[in-house]
Amino acid sequence: MDVRVVDHPLAKSRLSTMRDARTNSAAFRAALQELTLMLIYEATREAELAEEPIHTPVAKTTGYRIANPPLLVPVLRAGLGMADQAHRLIPEAQMGFVGLARDEETLLPTPYLESLPADLTGRPVLVLDPMLATGGSMVHTIELLVERGATDVTAICTLAAPEGVQRLEEAGLPVRVVTASIDERLNESGYIVPGLGDAGDREYGAV
Numbered sequence: 001m002d003v004r005v006v007d008h009p010l011a012k013s014r015l016s017t018m019r020d021a022r023t024n025s026a027a028f029r030a031a032l033q034e035l036t037l038m039l040i041y042e043a044t045r046e047a048e049l050a051e052e053p054i055h056t057p058v059a060k061t062t063g064y065r066i067a068n069p070p071l072l073v074p075v076l077r078a079g080l081g082m083a084d085q086a087h088r089l090i091p092e093a094q095m096g097f098v099g100l101a102r103d104e105e106t107l108l109p110t111p112y113l114e115s116l117p118a119d120l121t122g123r124p125v126l127v128l129d130p131m132l133a134t135g136g137s138m139v140h141t142i143e144l145l146v147e148r149g150a151t152d153v154t155a156i157c158t159l160a161a162p163e164g165v166q167r168l169e170e171a172g173l174p175v176r177v178v179t180a181s182i183d184e185r186l187n188e189s190g191y192i193v194p195g196l197g198d199a200g201d202r203e204y205g206a207v
Ligand SMILES: O=P(O)(O)OC[C@H]1O[C@H](OP(=O)(O)OP(=O)(O)O)[C@H](O)[C@@H]1O
Pocket: 075, 076, 077, 078, 079, 100, 101, 102, 103, 107, 109, 129, 130, 131, 132, 133, 134, 135, 136, 137, 138, 164, 190, 198, 199, 200, 201
């Protein structure tokens, strides 16, 4: 499985803001948006381009556009904080939604929303979720996409645990991962260490 760690100094600085327990909700959301910009930028580096002739005020030249815009899929709640920024970078993208809440006892994802196009054959998909912890939520999401015919999925995660990366790899799903860090481990409660806490709670408040 292809795993790309974006360790650009600006990415490290935004991730540190997110990790810092003193960062309030508004600043956390702002840093997440800025980091999302960098992760999407890297994730789309090899996106196929279509050429078209354009006229500048001076001359005729070749213009480019994304040939096959991806479907963006934020995983609610926490992935919602990445959605607008990703859409700003790829305005022609369509967006689908998956809602999952992890059971804090079993650590299994409980699905509560699924709004996706029926046919994803031939369409790249970018899944947006700040956290890849046990990997259960991401595996569930990608299985929904694969059922619909997706074969080219990129998981955009600000942070990943080695356990989650391994789980995705073992699942044998057609996915690559773009993240700003692979942290040390999960703790006994399934939180990433050192991590940043509960991403959804830090963005929107505890439920
Ligand atoms: O890899 P996993 O062990 O499945 O954990 C990762 C999931 O946990 C968080 O969501 P959470 O369930 O806390 O929901 P929330 O976004 O509503 O807070 C996070 O946004 C992922 O979706």
